[in-house]
Amino acid sequence: MQIHKIIQALEQFAPPTLRESYDNVGLLTGDAAWHCTGILISLDATEEVVLEAKARGCNLVISHHPIIFGGLKKITGSNYVEKAVIASIKNDIALYAIHTNLDNVKEGVNGRISDLLELRNRQIILPKTGFLRKLISFVPIDKIDIVRNALFSAGAGQIGNYSECSFQAEGTGSFLAGEGTNPYAGQQGSRHYEKESRLEVIFPSYLERGVISALKASHPYEEVAFDVVELQNQWDRVGSGIIGELVEEMEELQFLGRLKELFRVPVVRHTELRNKTIRRIAVCGGAGSFLVNRALQLKADIYVTGDMKYHEFFDANGQMVIADVGHFETEQFTVDLLYDILAEKFPTFAVFKTGVLTNPVNYYI
The missing domain is CATH 3.40.1390.30 (NIF3 (NGG1p interacting factor 3)-like)
Incomplete structure:
Protein backbone atom coordinates (compact mmCIF):
# COMPACT_ATOMS: atom_id res chain seq x y z
CA MET A 1 0.00 0.00 0.00
CA ASP A 103 -8.76 19.04 17.03
CA ASN A 104 -11.49 20.78 15.04
CA VAL A 105 -13.66 17.82 14.02
CA LYS A 106 -16.35 16.86 16.51
CA GLU A 107 -15.28 13.20 16.61
CA GLY A 108 -11.61 14.14 16.93
CA VAL A 109 -9.37 14.89 19.93
CA ASN A 110 -12.08 16.52 22.01
CA GLY A 111 -14.60 13.90 21.00
CA ARG A 112 -12.30 11.24 22.43
CA ILE A 113 -11.96 13.19 25.71
CA SER A 114 -15.76 13.51 25.81
CA ASP A 115 -16.05 9.75 25.34
CA LEU A 116 -13.70 9.24 28.27
CA LEU A 117 -15.84 11.50 30.47
CA GLU A 118 -19.06 9.97 29.09
CA LEU A 119 -20.52 13.34 28.15
CA ARG A 120 -24.00 13.61 26.64
CA ASN A 121 -25.68 16.37 24.59
CA ARG A 122 -22.37 17.49 23.12
CA GLN A 123 -21.83 20.66 21.14
CA ILE A 124 -18.82 22.51 19.78
CA ILE A 125 -17.73 25.34 22.08
CA LEU A 126 -16.54 27.66 19.30
CA PRO A 127 -17.95 26.56 15.91
CA LYS A 128 -16.16 27.58 12.72
CA THR A 129 -17.64 29.92 10.14
CA GLY A 130 -16.81 30.28 6.45
CA PHE A 131 -16.44 26.54 5.81
CA LEU A 132 -19.91 25.94 4.38
CA ARG A 133 -21.01 26.44 0.78
CA LYS A 134 -24.40 26.41 -0.91
CA LEU A 135 -24.77 24.95 -4.39
CA ILE A 136 -27.67 26.24 -6.49
CA SER A 137 -28.47 24.67 -9.84
CA PHE A 138 -31.38 24.36 -12.25
CA VAL A 139 -32.44 20.91 -13.36
CA PRO A 140 -35.14 19.58 -15.72
CA ILE A 141 -38.00 18.38 -13.54
CA ASP A 142 -37.80 14.78 -14.76
CA LYS A 143 -34.09 14.55 -13.80
CA ILE A 144 -34.22 16.22 -10.39
CA ASP A 145 -33.98 13.02 -8.33
CA ILE A 146 -31.01 11.73 -10.33
CA VAL A 147 -29.04 14.94 -9.74
CA ARG A 148 -30.12 15.26 -6.12
CA ASN A 149 -29.04 11.69 -5.31
CA ALA A 150 -25.68 12.25 -7.00
CA LEU A 151 -25.07 15.34 -4.86
CA PHE A 152 -26.01 13.44 -1.70
CA SER A 153 -23.59 10.65 -2.66
CA ALA A 154 -20.84 13.27 -3.03
CA GLY A 155 -21.41 14.41 0.57
CA ALA A 156 -23.76 17.37 0.10
CA GLY A 157 -26.93 17.88 2.11
CA GLN A 158 -25.69 17.40 5.68
CA ILE A 159 -27.09 19.83 8.27
CA GLY A 160 -26.30 18.89 11.87
CA ASN A 161 -27.50 15.34 12.46
CA TYR A 162 -29.74 15.47 9.39
CA SER A 163 -28.58 14.17 6.02
CA GLU A 164 -30.03 14.39 2.48
CA CYS A 165 -31.23 17.96 3.07
CA SER A 166 -32.17 19.97 -0.03
CA PHE A 167 -34.56 22.62 -1.29
CA GLN A 168 -36.51 22.49 -4.55
CA ALA A 169 -38.69 25.08 -6.28
CA GLU A 170 -40.15 24.96 -9.77
CA GLY A 171 -39.88 27.59 -12.48
CA THR A 172 -39.10 28.09 -16.14
CA GLY A 173 -35.66 28.47 -17.65
CA SER A 174 -34.78 29.61 -21.16
CA PHE A 175 -31.84 29.11 -23.49
CA LEU A 176 -30.91 29.44 -27.13
CA ALA A 177 -28.62 26.69 -28.40
CA GLY A 178 -25.86 28.00 -30.63
CA GLU A 179 -23.91 26.42 -33.45
CA GLY A 180 -22.07 23.20 -32.51
CA THR A 181 -24.32 22.42 -29.54
CA ASN A 182 -26.28 19.28 -28.81
CA PRO A 183 -29.11 20.54 -26.57
CA TYR A 184 -30.94 18.23 -24.19
CA ALA A 185 -34.20 19.87 -25.28
CA GLY A 186 -35.15 22.30 -28.02
CA GLN A 187 -33.29 22.99 -31.26
CA GLN A 188 -30.29 25.00 -32.38
CA GLY A 189 -31.12 28.57 -33.27
CA SER A 190 -34.46 28.69 -31.45
CA ARG A 191 -35.14 29.95 -27.96
CA HIS A 192 -36.36 27.13 -25.78
CA TYR A 193 -38.31 27.26 -22.51
CA GLU A 194 -37.91 24.37 -20.10
CA LYS A 195 -39.73 23.55 -16.89
CA GLU A 196 -36.95 23.31 -14.32
CA SER A 197 -36.45 22.87 -10.60
CA ARG A 198 -34.13 25.11 -8.64
CA LEU A 199 -32.11 22.72 -6.47
CA GLU A 200 -30.14 23.90 -3.41
CA VAL A 201 -27.84 21.90 -1.16
CA ILE A 202 -25.24 22.79 1.48
CA PHE A 203 -21.80 21.16 1.68
CA PRO A 204 -18.44 21.73 3.42
CA SER A 205 -15.91 23.63 1.35
CA TYR A 206 -13.41 20.78 1.15
CA LEU A 207 -15.96 18.71 -0.81
CA GLU A 208 -16.50 21.38 -3.48
CA ARG A 209 -14.58 19.71 -6.29
CA GLY A 210 -16.36 16.37 -5.81
CA VAL A 211 -19.81 17.97 -5.44
CA ILE A 212 -19.43 20.00 -8.65
CA SER A 213 -18.11 16.94 -10.48
CA ALA A 214 -21.15 14.96 -9.31
CA LEU A 215 -23.45 17.76 -10.49
CA LYS A 216 -21.92 17.88 -13.97
CA ALA A 217 -21.79 14.09 -14.34
CA SER A 218 -25.46 13.61 -13.41
CA HIS A 219 -26.96 16.72 -15.04
CA PRO A 220 -28.38 16.21 -18.56
CA TYR A 221 -27.35 19.64 -19.93
CA GLU A 222 -24.16 20.21 -21.91
CA GLU A 223 -23.64 23.50 -20.08
CA VAL A 224 -24.71 23.27 -16.46
CA ALA A 225 -25.78 26.52 -14.81
CA PHE A 226 -24.88 26.65 -11.13
CA ASP A 227 -23.79 29.00 -8.35
CA VAL A 228 -21.55 28.24 -5.38
CA VAL A 229 -22.15 30.68 -2.51
CA GLU A 230 -19.89 31.01 0.54
CA LEU A 231 -21.92 30.96 3.74
CA GLN A 232 -21.07 32.59 7.05
CA ASN A 233 -23.24 30.15 8.99
CA GLN A 234 -21.60 28.49 11.96
CA TRP A 235 -20.83 24.84 11.27
CA ASP A 236 -21.86 22.93 14.38
CA ARG A 237 -19.69 19.90 13.61
CA VAL A 238 -16.39 21.77 13.26
CA GLY A 239 -14.60 24.03 15.71
CA SER A 240 -12.75 24.28 19.00
CA GLY A 241 -13.58 22.39 22.18
CA ILE A 242 -16.68 20.46 23.23
CA ILE A 243 -19.21 21.04 25.99
CA GLY A 244 -21.55 18.38 27.27
CA GLU A 245 -23.21 16.96 30.37
CA LEU A 246 -22.46 14.15 32.79
CA VAL A 247 -25.05 11.41 33.09
CA GLU A 248 -25.26 12.23 36.82
CA GLU A 249 -23.95 15.31 38.60
CA MET A 250 -20.93 14.93 40.87
CA GLU A 251 -19.32 16.76 43.76
CA GLU A 252 -16.39 18.93 42.73
CA LEU A 253 -13.72 16.98 44.64
CA GLN A 254 -15.17 13.70 43.38
CA PHE A 255 -14.92 14.93 39.80
CA LEU A 256 -11.34 16.18 40.26
CA GLY A 257 -10.46 12.75 41.62
CA ARG A 258 -12.01 11.21 38.55
CA LEU A 259 -9.86 13.45 36.34
CA LYS A 260 -6.72 12.27 38.15
CA GLU A 261 -7.70 8.67 37.57
CA LEU A 262 -8.85 8.94 33.93
CA PHE A 263 -5.98 11.14 32.76
CA ARG A 264 -3.41 9.30 34.91
CA VAL A 265 -1.97 12.47 36.44
CA PRO A 266 -0.44 12.96 39.90
CA VAL A 267 -1.91 16.45 40.29
CA VAL A 268 -4.70 18.63 38.87
CA ARG A 269 -4.18 22.40 38.92
CA HIS A 270 -7.51 24.14 39.45
CA THR A 271 -9.19 27.38 40.48
CA GLU A 272 -11.03 27.85 43.75
CA LEU A 273 -13.89 25.40 44.19
CA ARG A 274 -17.42 26.84 44.25
CA ASN A 275 -19.04 24.26 46.57
CA LYS A 276 -21.50 23.36 43.84
CA THR A 277 -22.12 20.10 42.00
CA ILE A 278 -20.60 19.44 38.58
CA ARG A 279 -22.85 18.57 35.64
CA ARG A 280 -21.94 20.68 32.61
CA ILE A 281 -18.38 20.02 31.38
CA ALA A 282 -16.32 21.92 28.81
CA VAL A 283 -13.17 20.28 27.41
CA CYS A 284 -10.33 21.25 25.08
CA GLY A 285 -7.26 19.11 24.51
CA GLY A 286 -3.87 20.81 24.57
CA ALA A 287 -3.61 24.54 25.24
CA GLY A 288 -7.15 25.80 25.81
CA SER A 289 -7.00 29.17 27.56
CA PHE A 290 -8.52 30.86 24.49
CA LEU A 291 -11.87 29.16 25.21
CA VAL A 292 -12.32 30.20 28.85
CA ASN A 293 -14.69 33.09 28.11
CA ARG A 294 -16.72 31.01 25.69
CA ALA A 295 -17.02 28.19 28.26
CA LEU A 296 -18.29 30.77 30.75
CA GLN A 297 -20.89 31.99 28.24
CA LEU A 298 -22.10 28.42 27.77
CA LYS A 299 -22.56 28.04 31.55
CA ALA A 300 -19.95 25.31 32.08
CA ASP A 301 -19.53 24.14 35.66
CA ILE A 302 -15.94 23.14 34.97
CA TYR A 303 -13.51 23.58 32.08
CA VAL A 304 -10.95 20.79 31.58
CA THR A 305 -7.89 21.70 29.51
CA GLY A 306 -4.10 22.19 29.67
CA ASP A 307 -1.36 24.81 29.57
CA MET A 308 -3.17 27.44 31.64
CA LYS A 309 -0.94 30.31 32.76
CA TYR A 310 -1.10 31.93 36.21
CA HIS A 311 -3.10 35.01 35.26
CA GLU A 312 -5.45 33.01 33.04
CA PHE A 313 -6.83 31.17 36.07
CA PHE A 314 -8.30 34.50 37.24
CA ASP A 315 -10.52 34.50 34.15
CA ALA A 316 -12.80 31.92 35.76
CA ASN A 317 -13.97 34.82 37.93
CA GLY A 318 -15.61 32.49 40.43
CA GLN A 319 -18.23 31.49 37.86
CA MET A 320 -16.78 28.06 37.02
CA VAL A 321 -13.87 25.82 37.93
CA ILE A 322 -10.89 25.59 35.59
CA ALA A 323 -9.02 22.28 35.80
CA ASP A 324 -5.61 22.02 34.11
CA VAL A 325 -4.55 18.39 33.75
CA GLY A 326 -1.69 19.06 31.32
CA HIS A 327 -1.11 19.40 27.58
CA PHE A 328 0.21 15.90 26.92
CA GLU A 329 -2.27 14.38 29.34
CA THR A 330 -5.35 15.81 27.60
CA GLU A 331 -4.08 14.72 24.18
CA GLN A 332 -2.62 11.31 25.07
Whole structure:
Protein backbone atom coordinates (compact mmCIF):
# COMPACT_ATOMS: atom_id res chain seq x y z
CA MET A 1 0.00 0.00 0.00
CA GLN A 2 1.28 3.44 -0.88
CA ILE A 3 1.51 6.10 1.80
CA HIS A 4 -0.91 8.39 -0.03
CA LYS A 5 -3.70 5.83 0.50
CA ILE A 6 -3.17 6.07 4.27
CA ILE A 7 -3.08 9.86 4.09
CA GLN A 8 -6.32 9.83 2.12
CA ALA A 9 -8.07 7.83 4.85
CA LEU A 10 -6.89 10.23 7.57
CA GLU A 11 -7.87 13.31 5.58
CA GLN A 12 -11.35 11.97 4.95
CA PHE A 13 -11.77 11.97 8.74
CA ALA A 14 -10.05 15.33 9.36
CA PRO A 15 -9.55 17.34 6.14
CA PRO A 16 -6.45 19.59 6.18
CA THR A 17 -8.57 22.61 5.26
CA LEU A 18 -10.00 22.50 8.79
CA ARG A 19 -6.62 23.30 10.35
CA GLU A 20 -5.85 26.63 11.99
CA SER A 21 -4.01 29.15 9.81
CA TYR A 22 -0.83 28.98 11.91
CA ASP A 23 -0.58 25.19 11.73
CA ASN A 24 1.63 22.90 9.63
CA VAL A 25 -0.14 19.64 8.88
CA GLY A 26 0.26 16.94 6.25
CA LEU A 27 3.30 15.08 4.94
CA LEU A 28 6.39 16.79 6.38
CA THR A 29 9.13 14.45 5.13
CA GLY A 30 9.18 11.52 2.74
CA ASP A 31 7.29 10.66 -0.42
CA ALA A 32 3.56 9.87 -0.58
CA ALA A 33 4.29 7.43 -3.41
CA TRP A 34 6.44 5.19 -1.18
CA HIS A 35 5.07 1.77 -0.39
CA CYS A 36 4.31 1.73 3.32
CA THR A 37 5.96 -1.01 5.36
CA GLY A 38 4.17 -0.13 8.60
CA ILE A 39 2.76 2.77 10.61
CA LEU A 40 3.85 4.04 14.02
CA ILE A 41 1.52 6.48 15.81
CA SER A 42 2.74 8.98 18.38
CA LEU A 43 1.76 12.30 19.87
CA ASP A 44 5.19 13.73 18.98
CA ALA A 45 7.61 12.71 16.22
CA THR A 46 10.87 12.90 18.17
CA GLU A 47 14.15 11.29 17.12
CA GLU A 48 13.51 8.45 19.57
CA VAL A 49 10.12 7.77 17.96
CA VAL A 50 11.66 7.79 14.47
CA LEU A 51 14.28 5.26 15.57
CA GLU A 52 11.54 3.16 17.16
CA ALA A 53 9.75 3.16 13.79
CA LYS A 54 12.94 1.95 12.12
CA ALA A 55 13.32 -0.84 14.67
CA ARG A 56 9.71 -1.95 14.09
CA GLY A 57 10.12 -1.90 10.31
CA CYS A 58 7.78 1.08 9.83
CA ASN A 59 8.52 3.79 7.29
CA LEU A 60 5.65 6.10 8.27
CA VAL A 61 5.28 7.99 11.57
CA ILE A 62 1.92 9.66 12.13
CA SER A 63 1.97 12.24 14.91
CA HIS A 64 -0.51 14.73 16.27
CA HIS A 65 2.04 17.50 16.77
CA PRO A 66 4.01 18.57 13.66
CA ILE A 67 7.73 18.28 14.38
CA ILE A 68 8.31 21.04 11.80
CA PHE A 69 6.19 23.93 13.01
CA GLY A 70 8.11 27.01 11.93
CA GLY A 71 10.72 27.51 9.22
CA LEU A 72 13.98 25.56 9.34
CA LYS A 73 17.01 27.58 8.22
CA LYS A 74 19.54 24.95 9.25
CA ILE A 75 19.40 21.20 9.77
CA THR A 76 22.50 20.46 11.78
CA GLY A 77 21.08 18.40 14.61
CA SER A 78 21.41 21.23 17.13
CA ASN A 79 17.94 20.66 18.64
CA TYR A 80 15.28 17.99 18.95
CA VAL A 81 13.46 19.15 15.80
CA GLU A 82 16.53 18.97 13.58
CA LYS A 83 17.54 15.60 15.07
CA ALA A 84 14.14 14.12 14.26
CA VAL A 85 14.20 15.46 10.71
CA ILE A 86 17.71 14.13 10.10
CA ALA A 87 16.75 10.71 11.46
CA SER A 88 13.64 10.55 9.28
CA ILE A 89 15.49 11.49 6.08
CA LYS A 90 18.51 9.30 6.84
CA ASN A 91 16.29 6.25 7.39
CA ASP A 92 13.70 6.95 4.66
CA ILE A 93 10.90 7.34 7.20
CA ALA A 94 8.02 9.63 6.27
CA LEU A 95 6.60 11.99 8.89
CA TYR A 96 2.95 12.98 8.71
CA ALA A 97 1.18 15.39 11.12
CA ILE A 98 -2.55 15.67 11.75
CA HIS A 99 -2.91 18.47 14.28
CA THR A 100 -5.54 21.22 14.57
CA ASN A 101 -7.64 19.68 11.81
CA LEU A 102 -8.02 16.67 14.13
CA ASP A 103 -8.76 19.04 17.03
CA ASN A 104 -11.49 20.78 15.04
CA VAL A 105 -13.66 17.82 14.02
CA LYS A 106 -16.35 16.86 16.51
CA GLU A 107 -15.28 13.20 16.61
CA GLY A 108 -11.61 14.14 16.93
CA VAL A 109 -9.37 14.89 19.93
CA ASN A 110 -12.08 16.52 22.01
CA GLY A 111 -14.60 13.90 21.00
CA ARG A 112 -12.30 11.24 22.43
CA ILE A 113 -11.96 13.19 25.71
CA SER A 114 -15.76 13.51 25.81
CA ASP A 115 -16.05 9.75 25.34
CA LEU A 116 -13.70 9.24 28.27
CA LEU A 117 -15.84 11.50 30.47
CA GLU A 118 -19.06 9.97 29.09
CA LEU A 119 -20.52 13.34 28.15
CA ARG A 120 -24.00 13.61 26.64
CA ASN A 121 -25.68 16.37 24.59
CA ARG A 122 -22.37 17.49 23.12
CA GLN A 123 -21.83 20.66 21.14
CA ILE A 124 -18.82 22.51 19.78
CA ILE A 125 -17.73 25.34 22.08
CA LEU A 126 -16.54 27.66 19.30
CA PRO A 127 -17.95 26.56 15.91
CA LYS A 128 -16.16 27.58 12.72
CA THR A 129 -17.64 29.92 10.14
CA GLY A 130 -16.81 30.28 6.45
CA PHE A 131 -16.44 26.54 5.81
CA LEU A 132 -19.91 25.94 4.38
CA ARG A 133 -21.01 26.44 0.78
CA LYS A 134 -24.40 26.41 -0.91
CA LEU A 135 -24.77 24.95 -4.39
CA ILE A 136 -27.67 26.24 -6.49
CA SER A 137 -28.47 24.67 -9.84
CA PHE A 138 -31.38 24.36 -12.25
CA VAL A 139 -32.44 20.91 -13.36
CA PRO A 140 -35.14 19.58 -15.72
CA ILE A 141 -38.00 18.38 -13.54
CA ASP A 142 -37.80 14.78 -14.76
CA LYS A 143 -34.09 14.55 -13.80
CA ILE A 144 -34.22 16.22 -10.39
CA ASP A 145 -33.98 13.02 -8.33
CA ILE A 146 -31.01 11.73 -10.33
CA VAL A 147 -29.04 14.94 -9.74
CA ARG A 148 -30.12 15.26 -6.12
CA ASN A 149 -29.04 11.69 -5.31
CA ALA A 150 -25.68 12.25 -7.00
CA LEU A 151 -25.07 15.34 -4.86
CA PHE A 152 -26.01 13.44 -1.70
CA SER A 153 -23.59 10.65 -2.66
CA ALA A 154 -20.84 13.27 -3.03
CA GLY A 155 -21.41 14.41 0.57
CA ALA A 156 -23.76 17.37 0.10
CA GLY A 157 -26.93 17.88 2.11
CA GLN A 158 -25.69 17.40 5.68
CA ILE A 159 -27.09 19.83 8.27
CA GLY A 160 -26.30 18.89 11.87
CA ASN A 161 -27.50 15.34 12.46
CA TYR A 162 -29.74 15.47 9.39
CA SER A 163 -28.58 14.17 6.02
CA GLU A 164 -30.03 14.39 2.48
CA CYS A 165 -31.23 17.96 3.07
CA SER A 166 -32.17 19.97 -0.03
CA PHE A 167 -34.56 22.62 -1.29
CA GLN A 168 -36.51 22.49 -4.55
CA ALA A 169 -38.69 25.08 -6.28
CA GLU A 170 -40.15 24.96 -9.77
CA GLY A 171 -39.88 27.59 -12.48
CA THR A 172 -39.10 28.09 -16.14
CA GLY A 173 -35.66 28.47 -17.65
CA SER A 174 -34.78 29.61 -21.16
CA PHE A 175 -31.84 29.11 -23.49
CA LEU A 176 -30.91 29.44 -27.13
CA ALA A 177 -28.62 26.69 -28.40
CA GLY A 178 -25.86 28.00 -30.63
CA GLU A 179 -23.91 26.42 -33.45
CA GLY A 180 -22.07 23.20 -32.51
CA THR A 181 -24.32 22.42 -29.54
CA ASN A 182 -26.28 19.28 -28.81
CA PRO A 183 -29.11 20.54 -26.57
CA TYR A 184 -30.94 18.23 -24.19
CA ALA A 185 -34.20 19.87 -25.28
CA GLY A 186 -35.15 22.30 -28.02
CA GLN A 187 -33.29 22.99 -31.26
CA GLN A 188 -30.29 25.00 -32.38
CA GLY A 189 -31.12 28.57 -33.27
CA SER A 190 -34.46 28.69 -31.45
CA ARG A 191 -35.14 29.95 -27.96
CA HIS A 192 -36.36 27.13 -25.78
CA TYR A 193 -38.31 27.26 -22.51
CA GLU A 194 -37.91 24.37 -20.10
CA LYS A 195 -39.73 23.55 -16.89
CA GLU A 196 -36.95 23.31 -14.32
CA SER A 197 -36.45 22.87 -10.60
CA ARG A 198 -34.13 25.11 -8.64
CA LEU A 199 -32.11 22.72 -6.47
CA GLU A 200 -30.14 23.90 -3.41
CA VAL A 201 -27.84 21.90 -1.16
CA ILE A 202 -25.24 22.79 1.48
CA PHE A 203 -21.80 21.16 1.68
CA PRO A 204 -18.44 21.73 3.42
CA SER A 205 -15.91 23.63 1.35
CA TYR A 206 -13.41 20.78 1.15
CA LEU A 207 -15.96 18.71 -0.81
CA GLU A 208 -16.50 21.38 -3.48
CA ARG A 209 -14.58 19.71 -6.29
CA GLY A 210 -16.36 16.37 -5.81
CA VAL A 211 -19.81 17.97 -5.44
CA ILE A 212 -19.43 20.00 -8.65
CA SER A 213 -18.11 16.94 -10.48
CA ALA A 214 -21.15 14.96 -9.31
CA LEU A 215 -23.45 17.76 -10.49
CA LYS A 216 -21.92 17.88 -13.97
CA ALA A 217 -21.79 14.09 -14.34
CA SER A 218 -25.46 13.61 -13.41
CA HIS A 219 -26.96 16.72 -15.04
CA PRO A 220 -28.38 16.21 -18.56
CA TYR A 221 -27.35 19.64 -19.93
CA GLU A 222 -24.16 20.21 -21.91
CA GLU A 223 -23.64 23.50 -20.08
CA VAL A 224 -24.71 23.27 -16.46
CA ALA A 225 -25.78 26.52 -14.81
CA PHE A 226 -24.88 26.65 -11.13
CA ASP A 227 -23.79 29.00 -8.35
CA VAL A 228 -21.55 28.24 -5.38
CA VAL A 229 -22.15 30.68 -2.51
CA GLU A 230 -19.89 31.01 0.54
CA LEU A 231 -21.92 30.96 3.74
CA GLN A 232 -21.07 32.59 7.05
CA ASN A 233 -23.24 30.15 8.99
CA GLN A 234 -21.60 28.49 11.96
CA TRP A 235 -20.83 24.84 11.27
CA ASP A 236 -21.86 22.93 14.38
CA ARG A 237 -19.69 19.90 13.61
CA VAL A 238 -16.39 21.77 13.26
CA GLY A 239 -14.60 24.03 15.71
CA SER A 240 -12.75 24.28 19.00
CA GLY A 241 -13.58 22.39 22.18
CA ILE A 242 -16.68 20.46 23.23
CA ILE A 243 -19.21 21.04 25.99
CA GLY A 244 -21.55 18.38 27.27
CA GLU A 245 -23.21 16.96 30.37
CA LEU A 246 -22.46 14.15 32.79
CA VAL A 247 -25.05 11.41 33.09
CA GLU A 248 -25.26 12.23 36.82
CA GLU A 249 -23.95 15.31 38.60
CA MET A 250 -20.93 14.93 40.87
CA GLU A 251 -19.32 16.76 43.76
CA GLU A 252 -16.39 18.93 42.73
CA LEU A 253 -13.72 16.98 44.64
CA GLN A 254 -15.17 13.70 43.38
CA PHE A 255 -14.92 14.93 39.80
CA LEU A 256 -11.34 16.18 40.26
CA GLY A 257 -10.46 12.75 41.62
CA ARG A 258 -12.01 11.21 38.55
CA LEU A 259 -9.86 13.45 36.34
CA LYS A 260 -6.72 12.27 38.15
CA GLU A 261 -7.70 8.67 37.57
CA LEU A 262 -8.85 8.94 33.93
CA PHE A 263 -5.98 11.14 32.76
CA ARG A 264 -3.41 9.30 34.91
CA VAL A 265 -1.97 12.47 36.44
CA PRO A 266 -0.44 12.96 39.90
CA VAL A 267 -1.91 16.45 40.29
CA VAL A 268 -4.70 18.63 38.87
CA ARG A 269 -4.18 22.40 38.92
CA HIS A 270 -7.51 24.14 39.45
CA THR A 271 -9.19 27.38 40.48
CA GLU A 272 -11.03 27.85 43.75
CA LEU A 273 -13.89 25.40 44.19
CA ARG A 274 -17.42 26.84 44.25
CA ASN A 275 -19.04 24.26 46.57
CA LYS A 276 -21.50 23.36 43.84
CA THR A 277 -22.12 20.10 42.00
CA ILE A 278 -20.60 19.44 38.58
CA ARG A 279 -22.85 18.57 35.64
CA ARG A 280 -21.94 20.68 32.61
CA ILE A 281 -18.38 20.02 31.38
CA ALA A 282 -16.32 21.92 28.81
CA VAL A 283 -13.17 20.28 27.41
CA CYS A 284 -10.33 21.25 25.08
CA GLY A 285 -7.26 19.11 24.51
CA GLY A 286 -3.87 20.81 24.57
CA ALA A 287 -3.61 24.54 25.24
CA GLY A 288 -7.15 25.80 25.81
CA SER A 289 -7.00 29.17 27.56
CA PHE A 290 -8.52 30.86 24.49
CA LEU A 291 -11.87 29.16 25.21
CA VAL A 292 -12.32 30.20 28.85
CA ASN A 293 -14.69 33.09 28.11
CA ARG A 294 -16.72 31.01 25.69
CA ALA A 295 -17.02 28.19 28.26
CA LEU A 296 -18.29 30.77 30.75
CA GLN A 297 -20.89 31.99 28.24
CA LEU A 298 -22.10 28.42 27.77
CA LYS A 299 -22.56 28.04 31.55
CA ALA A 300 -19.95 25.31 32.08
CA ASP A 301 -19.53 24.14 35.66
CA ILE A 302 -15.94 23.14 34.97
CA TYR A 303 -13.51 23.58 32.08
CA VAL A 304 -10.95 20.79 31.58
CA THR A 305 -7.89 21.70 29.51
CA GLY A 306 -4.10 22.19 29.67
CA ASP A 307 -1.36 24.81 29.57
CA MET A 308 -3.17 27.44 31.64
CA LYS A 309 -0.94 30.31 32.76
CA TYR A 310 -1.10 31.93 36.21
CA HIS A 311 -3.10 35.01 35.26
CA GLU A 312 -5.45 33.01 33.04
CA PHE A 313 -6.83 31.17 36.07
CA PHE A 314 -8.30 34.50 37.24
CA ASP A 315 -10.52 34.50 34.15
CA ALA A 316 -12.80 31.92 35.76
CA ASN A 317 -13.97 34.82 37.93
CA GLY A 318 -15.61 32.49 40.43
CA GLN A 319 -18.23 31.49 37.86
CA MET A 320 -16.78 28.06 37.02
CA VAL A 321 -13.87 25.82 37.93
CA ILE A 322 -10.89 25.59 35.59
CA ALA A 323 -9.02 22.28 35.80
CA ASP A 324 -5.61 22.02 34.11
CA VAL A 325 -4.55 18.39 33.75
CA GLY A 326 -1.69 19.06 31.32
CA HIS A 327 -1.11 19.40 27.58
CA PHE A 328 0.21 15.90 26.92
CA GLU A 329 -2.27 14.38 29.34
CA THR A 330 -5.35 15.81 27.60
CA GLU A 331 -4.08 14.72 24.18
CA GLN A 332 -2.62 11.31 25.07
CA PHE A 333 -5.74 9.50 23.84
CA THR A 334 -5.20 10.91 20.34
CA VAL A 335 -2.86 7.97 19.71
CA ASP A 336 -5.74 5.58 20.38
CA LEU A 337 -8.04 7.66 18.19
CA LEU A 338 -5.67 7.52 15.21
CA TYR A 339 -5.05 3.83 15.77
CA ASP A 340 -8.78 3.11 15.72
CA ILE A 341 -9.29 5.10 12.50
CA LEU A 342 -6.51 3.23 10.71
CA ALA A 343 -7.33 -0.20 12.14
CA GLU A 344 -10.89 0.15 10.86
CA LYS A 345 -9.78 1.29 7.40
CA PHE A 346 -6.86 -1.16 7.08
CA PRO A 347 -7.59 -4.10 9.41
CA THR A 348 -4.80 -6.30 8.03
CA PHE A 349 -2.09 -3.65 7.89
CA ALA A 350 0.71 -3.19 10.45
CA VAL A 351 -0.25 -0.27 12.70
CA PHE A 352 1.54 0.30 16.02
CA LYS A 353 1.24 2.68 18.95
CA THR A 354 4.52 4.14 20.14
CA GLY A 355 6.14 2.78 23.27
CA VAL A 356 8.04 6.06 23.75
CA LEU A 357 6.76 8.51 26.36
CA THR A 358 7.23 11.87 24.63
CA ASN A 359 5.85 14.03 27.44
CA PRO A 360 8.62 16.54 28.28
CA VAL A 361 6.96 17.45 31.61
CA ASN A 362 7.76 15.39 34.70
CA TYR A 363 6.43 15.58 38.25
CA TYR A 364 8.25 15.12 41.52
CA ILE A 365 5.71 13.83 44.04
